[in-house]
Amino acid sequence: MKKLLLSRPAFYTVDYEINPWMHIREKPNSALASSEWIALYKTLLSIGIEVELIEPVKGLPDMVFTANGGLVVGDKFVLSNFRHKERAGEAKYFEAWAKGAGFEVIKLPKDCIFEGEGDALFVSGGVEDQDTLIAGFRFRSDICSHNHIAGMTQKKVISLELALPNFYHLDTCFCPLSKDSAIYYPEAFDSYGKKILKSLFSDLIELSVEDALNFCANAIVSGTDIVMNKCSGLLRTTLEDRGFVLHELDLSEFIKSGGSAKCLVLKLD
Numbered sequence: 094m095k096k097l098l099l100s101r102p103a104f105y106t107v108d109y110e111i112n113p114w115m116h117i118r119e120k121p122n123s124a125l126a127s128s129e130w131i132a133l134y135k136t137l138l139s140i141g142i143e144v145e146l147i148e149p150v151k152g153l154p155d156m157v158f159t160a161n162g163g164l165v166v167g168d169k170f171v172l173s174n175f176r177h178k179e180r181a182g183e184a185k186y187f188e189a190w191a192k193g194a195g196f197e198v199i200k201l202p203k204d205c206i207f208e209g210e211g212d213a214l215f216v217s218g219g220v221e222d223q224d225t226l227i228a229g230f231r232f233r234s235d236i237c238s239h240n241h242i243a244g245m246t247q248k249k250v251i252s253l254e255l256a257l258p259n260f261y262h263l264d265t266c267f268c269p270l271s272k273d274s275a276i277y278y279p280e281a282f283d284s285y286g287k288k289i290l291k292s293l294f295s296d297l298i299e300l301s302v303e304d305a306l307n308f309c310a311n312a313i314v315s316g317t318d319i320v321m322n323k324c325s326g327l328l329r330t331t332l333e334d335r336g337f338v339l340h341e342l343d344l345s346e347f348i349k350s351g352g353s354a355k356c357l358v359l360k361l362d
């Protein structure tokens with residue numbers, strides 16, 4: 094992972110409740126959110142990631158979570174169809190940005206809900222060594238989006254149903270680390286999902302409930318560098334033992350909206 098899209102938290106707040114983490118009475122502190130976001134930005138630069146920015150829009154507080162704007166597959170940008178009207182307004186800005194950046198923008202049928210990379214993560218080493226897309230559905234994406242994406246991108250897509258409302262996007266409960274390793278929170282999947290993930294990764298690291306609720310699956314991985322919200326000593330050791338370099342951040346103000354490190358970025362290559 095070398096190039097990511099971020100959006101400054103200029104208009105970020107919690108003005109509505111569309112996931113169990115959001116409470117309009119528990120607003121994030123804007124100054125703190127801003128300094129947490131800057132720390133994330135600087136950490137990404139320090140590990141050699143190139144950052145592109147999409148201009149934030151007043152009245153679209155969740156636009157900071159760029160992972161939900163779409164999914165990049167080569168030179169294609171699969172535009173999101175947001176589940177909730179509160180976020181639907183973001184789509185046209187992500188579309189314009191993607192066109193401006195030279196992507197071919199692909200739209201799904203209107204009634205087919207899809208929330209971008211938040212629910213769709215690539216792992217390498219799939220069938221015939223092509224990339225495989227692991228895609229979540231139920232809370233914020235519909236399974237119909239997976240077939241469309243498979244058809245349009247010629248990628249193998251494995252659909253997994255999400256089981257817990259607190260872990261409503263795939264990237265809140267699953268994170269591929271390498272061809273063989275991944276982090277996941279087992280309770281967020283049904284027995285089929287657990288079986289599939291075990292068959293795909295020989296080294297599947299289970300998160301404790303504490304680490305899962307601290308959004309430790311919501312990590313940004315670039316080679317051996319991992320950027321995530323603060324985690325337990327046990328998880329740190331588990332990752333370091335495997336040769337990963339962990340960059341822990343405090344993303345408290347974004348967790349108030351149900352997001353953390355990975356939700357704040359969208360992969361561009």
Ligand code: ARG
Binds near residue numbers: 160
């Ligand atoms: N408040 C945002 C929402 O509910 C958080 C999005 C988190 N994004 C993610 N990729 N998990 O849409």
